[in-house]
Amino acid sequence: MDGGFRFFPEQASTTAASIDDIVFYLFAVTTVMTGLVFFLVLVFCAKYRRRPGRETGVQVKPNPWLEATWIGVPIVLVLIMFFWGASAYFPIYRAPSNSLDVYVVARQWMWKLQHAEGAPEINELHVPLGRPIRLTMTSQDVIHSFYVPAFRVKQDVLPGRYTTIWFEPKKLGEFHLFCAEYCGSKHSGMVGKIVVLPPAEYERWLSGGISQGSLASGGHRLFLSLGCANCHTEAADARCPNLVRLYGSAVRLQGGGEVTADESYIRESILDPTAKVVSGYQPIMPSFRGRVSEEELIQLVAYVKSLGPTRETGRDK
């Protein structure tokens, strides 16, 4: 965000360089091919221009070997692009297991971002250098898109479901955060910044924030006030499934099938409890759709996660 004139964007995340390497390959292929085409056009135009004694062309027969070459060589070039591009794409959606969790709620026209342990922020996110950050994102209204050019990450943020992405900053400083999916009047005002701090300074920033407690403790308060704790107990004969050590485990469903208890499953079970009923339980839970906001949902999800077996956040998709 230094505002200087440049041709290439900063490489401020651990994956940026590997993506730029592919871009350089693409750039080289593009330049050589374009150069070849322009060169041949100019040479032919000079050599074969119409002039007295050259009123018509030589009707050359096509050469099958030449045609095979200009089909075969491009196939090899694009297959390299495909495999290289795909091999760098999957890691973007697979966060390392030691990631810090950050929850993002987008709305017209602002970003609300919060660490599991930290204060809520608007259009600004403070992160420590050298730690992978995993974002779990949803929207309160229309589709938005979380885009940090310096990190080479972008993911649409959808209403009604969670999408995730991760990055690991490797440069200190401030970096643009843009909304990349058109979302209405002040779309171009839906911008913010990612502030990358040295780990020690980040700890100071965390403790200096407005003390609202962690997301999970907020979720615990909601869990009690909404009456969830009445049924979801640890007792052996409880009417509802025990939530302790639930997160990340495999859940057997009524009528067969299995699902991994990730953020999306927990969210769905709060809003639409009868969609995937746990085997051995009755579908008696009421829906909380309309009774809890997206932010409260995130607190509840964070609370259930805090009961989970480990702080494992590596699983996804």
Next chain:
Amino acid sequence: MTALTADRVPENYINADYRFRSWLFSTDHKRIAILYLISLTFYFFVGGFFALLMRLELVTPQGDLVQPETYNKLFTMHGIMMLFFFLVPSIPAVFGNFLLPLMLGAKDVAFPKLNLASWYIFNLGGLLTLVSIVLGGVDTGWTFYPPYSSLSSTSYVLLAAGGIFVMGFSSILTGLNFIVTTHKLRAPGLTWRRLPLFVWSLYATSIIQVLATPAVTIGLGLIGIERIWKVGFFNPAMGGDPILFQHLFWFYSHPAVYVMILPGMGVESELLTTHARRRPYGYAFIAGSSLAIAVLGFLVWGHHMFVSGQSVYASMVFSFLSFFVAIPSGVKVFSWLGTLYKGAIAFTTPMLYGLGFIGLFTIGGLTGLFLATLAVDVHVHDTYFVVAHFHYIMVGGMVMAYLGAMHHWWPKMTGRLYPEGWGRLSALIVFVGFNLTFFPQYVMGYLGMTRRYHAYAPEFQVYHVLSSAGASILGVGYLLPLFYLIWSLKYGPKAGGDPWGGTTLEWKTPSPPPTHNFEEPPVVTEDPYSFPSLEEGR
């Protein structure tokens, strides 16, 4: 080839009847082509005017010329006008209508009344969209993504989407008409292997129009139902899925970009062969690659959705298939180069547009590879890189081809030659202005400049200023032909039947052609590009 006598003009489709209604109710494909030409020119300059205002706004980063809501309406209406009311019909509706029966040696298209009805349906759609603009415009982007379009936007979404809905029928009917015409009305001896390459590209285009257009029509219809009756197709709060619309939309709109570019490729093949007096290098490969692009075009829509939240495995398959569109596109470019090889290249105005097309289409096509590459697309998706890419194909490719076609067949359509010097000058201005406008957009897109931004971070300003400067040059390049072509209608020298030494059937009838196209129904005995050959070694 008929030599025209100086004083008496023989009867042709223009002077057959001068009454106004004889044009508005004509079922003559040539007159309908002229009607389309007038409509499209109007829509093109309306869309261009919106682009001009956008480029003016973007000269400064602050967003100080128009309100953000106005800016959002400008890019939406620029997109709708240019894509649905100029690019999709463009070459097929104007030059396809005029030339297809002539190139086939037919008297008219298969369903002349349906052809006229298509023009009325098209303009009814255009009228609805224009009314939505006059009332206050629409601000959803030409992509109409819900839930913004179905819930959030307070602009005239229904009217604008209704206009496109109606226009879609005209597109389907024109496609149907062309397919039947090509199958049924070929002159004796005109076998499939003797069809001009332009006819092959029109045929491929028509197949896409008939098969893909219904998907976008349904998608827009569902948006209308969700807006009016609150049925939750796309709104997740009502159990819908916003990604579903994106699938419907791109299932049409990706093939639709081939509807836009394939006819341009067909024109390109005609321009190069005629003005280089060379048989096309690899006729079967060029014709076959049009069909290959039409088929592959149906299988790659998901590459618009790599960061949308669709399954990563779906993205992988779409990426893989997208790369294979590059192969027939490459075949085209190399075959055109082969067509120039040992030709007799004349630097006429149509040829200058044709040569410009090769260069710009190559750049536009190759930068498409960046977008098909999964990890790279994550970064450049929804940035100006994408804007630059599709403008290189759509404007650098398609509009160049459209203008090339205009200058190539103008003498055939009007019987008049335009001033060649002005023509060459305008081709040069368009080429320079175009590159200055859109090349900087690649750079700023890669730097992270997002699309559809009314105000932007100051470090991008230098690129926006270059782009706006280019746009003003491009505007001059587009206005010039409007003047000298109209001037030529009255003052241009008479063209004669075949001013370029072309070999396809349309050059074997007088200019302008008589109402029934040919005095004698032609019989075809040789391939369409039987130019005499120069001795080898010259």
